[in-house]
């Protein structure tokens with residue numbers, strides 16, 4: 001895979017419909033903490049609020065051709081940590097993009113990063129382990145700034 005030209009860019013309003021498609025994929029719903037399907041209108045309202053939220057930064061993983069491959073959210077928590085969440089477009093899963101997205105996402109990040117992951121979400125558990133997160137407790141991983149690979 002030619003990953004060095006892949007980049008993270010800030011998400012925009014126009015990304016809303018594409019993100020809706022990714023979010024409503026059955027696997028995305030299964031591994032989300034709220035598994036019900038999301039109506040488009042509800043999603044677009046959420047998306048606008050999400051982009052306007054000063055405690056949240058949302059990024060799109062983009063191919064060298066400008067195609068959206070996945071998304072990453074960084075939320076500042078009450079405890080002053082950065083909570084990460086992500087998804088890869090259904091048609092692009094299993095190609096290493098999730099791992100690339102997470103690596104790019106923590107690059108240069110100074111705060112402590114955490115991720116809440118359902119234990120049955122094997123791909124996400126594997127991703128965080130590869131990038132150097134450690135398990136804090138069941139379903140909670142944290143990154144303390146050191147990569148293992």
Ligand SMILES: CC(C)(COP(=O)(O)OP(=O)(O)OC[C@H]1O[C@@H](n2cnc3c(N)ncnc32)[C@H](O)[C@@H]1OP(=O)(O)O)[C@@H](O)C(=O)NCCC(=O)NCCS
Pocket residue numbers: 027028031032085086087088089092093094095096097098099100116117118121122123124126127130
């Ligand atoms: C989880 C997700 C982001 C993984 O992205 P991806 O690009 O498919 O992951 P990668 O290709 O980088 O694979 C990461 C690791 O998981 C493994 N993996 C990938 N898909 C898997 C699957 N369906 N079952 C088991 N392992 C899997 C890969 O083999 C790889 O491990 P390895 O390097 O030891 O071989 C993607 O499947 C997704 O968007 N899922 C739905 C949304 C979601 O779960 N979001 C995260 C909520 S915390």
